[in-house]
Amino acid sequence: MKDNMPTRLNVAKKKVKDIKGFYNHLLICLIINAVLFLFRDKITVVLLSKRVFGSPEFFENINWDVFGTPILWGIILLFHAANVFGKGFLFGRKWEERQIRKFMEKDHMEKVNK
Template sequence: MENKNYTDDQKYIRAKKKVKAIKGFYVHFTVYLLVNAFLIVSRMFSSGGYEDLWDWQTYNTAIFWGIGILFHAFKVFGMGILLGKDWEDHKIKEFMDKDKRDSWE
């Protein structure tokens, strides 16, 4: 009985760490959005106006920080966020349905 409680405690600790990691990602992503929106808008109003929207320097922080956000997402949610099991199952069903429709035509 004591071993089962230990397992439940470990599950709770792991779940709590996962929730904390997800929360940390969302905070990081929110800060990313706010800071980059501020940088882009302030650059637009401080110098060349709308012409600066097409300048590389307007977006370089957002691009490189965005790469960091992507890696943070992979760390928190795993690589399955893009091509996970659900995606595979969905694609298999999609191709099977397509083959089924094609065979009846």
């Protein structure tokens, strides 16, 4: 086996590192957005403004000084999560299998308790 070929251990370590990186990103996002929200009257952060979108009605109802950063960061986090957890990370095959097992166990327990 060549040294440059990824081993199962190296692949697993990289996956754990990627997942840890995502959760660190999520934690930083939550902390910074909480601070921005708490100090929204004292700090003005303009990532997006009505001028950027030409003032369509939908964007008139959003206070971009307060919600612009979390909205953009949320979109970025979704891409990061998709990259780390892969296809179907929300409602993929593994989720379906867990749900099926859960409902089958629940049904079994109900029959046993009758």
